[in-house]
Amino acid sequence: MANDPCTNCNDTGWVLKDTKGRMVATRCRCFEERKGQILIRDAEIPKRYANCSFKNFEPEHDDSLRHALKIAKQFVKNYPVQDVGLLFMGSCGVGKTHLAVAMINEMIQQKSVPCYFCDFRELIRKIQNTYSPDSPLTESEILEPIFNKDVLILDELGAKRTTAWVEEMVFYIVNYRYNNRKLTVFTSNYPDHPDDEEDFRNEYYKKGDKGKENLVSRIGVRLRSRLYEMCKIVRMEGDDYRQKIKQAGYRF
Numbered sequence: 001m002a003n004d005p006c007t008n009c010n011d012t013g014w015v016l017k018d019t020k021g022r023m024v025a026t027r028c029r030c031f032e033e034r035k036g037q038i039l040i041r042d043a044e045i046p047k048r049y050a051n052c053s054f055k056n057f058e059p060e061h062d063d064s065l066r067h068a069l070k071i072a073k074q075f076v077k078n079y080p081v082q083d084v085g086l087l088f089m090g091s092c093g094v095g096k097t098h099l100a101v102a103m104i105n106e107m108i109q110q111k112s113v114p115c116y117f118c119d120f121r122e123l124i125r126k127i128q129n130t131y132s133p134d135s136p137l138t139e140s141e142i143l144e145p146i147f148n149k150d151v152l153i154l155d156e157l158g159a160k161r162t163t164a165w166v167e168e169m170v171f172y173i174v175n176y177r178y179n180n181r182k183l184t185v186f187t188s189n190y191p192d193h194p195d196d197e198e199d200f201r202n203e204y205y206k207k208g209d210k211g212k213e214n215l216v217s218r219i220g221v222r223l224r225s226r227l228y229e230m231c232k233i234v235r236m237e238g239d240d241y242r243q244k245i246k247q248a249g250y251r252f
Helices: 029-043 063-078 096-111 120-129 139-148 164-179 203-207 215-219 221-230 241-249
Strands: 014-019 022-027 085-090 115-119 151-155 183-188 231-236
Touching (some): 022 029, 029 115, 063 096, 085 096, 096 115, 096 183, 115 120, 115 139, 120 151, 164 221, 221 231
Parallel strands (some): 085 183
């Protein structure tokens, strides 16, 4: 964030203007600029994804990726009347996290929306660490932005296998945001087949047969059901961008 003082307002954020003989205080142009910088900082976007935007998302020739980009743009355009979140679902490297972060960047830049990015595994690790006697943070401090930011990106949902404690904690978070009408955007590498009710109800399937690893086996039936209630599912297909494009571009 820039440290240079504003010469227009001397860093007060206000300027005085003569309006028909009366001096009126108005916001300085630096206020919105610095507000955006603060929102970006507080969103805690990982450095690797900081420059993700709609413009540099490359859908190649895949219809599902072009459709996902269209949905992401519409989400930003509709906010704040948007009333459902999104679940980007697809294999590694198709651009799920890129699109999710691009949405944050656009909402902050265009509409000054308080957003927050969180990796699913990192969130669980941080919460578990608060149970240590020498933890510098409490559970409530970790959960404060998770609960209260207007838009939350929860990346890599299901990356950590569900235990009873994990399932209960994540459902508590998701349900809190749902009940308080806070929008949440999820990404997940795991497939789901909601129309296949025979498999959906099969206990062996829920527990995670390695040959049938899916969203239910990773997060549990109850949370999976809540996701379908609160999110539009956006399925993304295509090649692994990191493997196909990045590797081809490396030169030594």
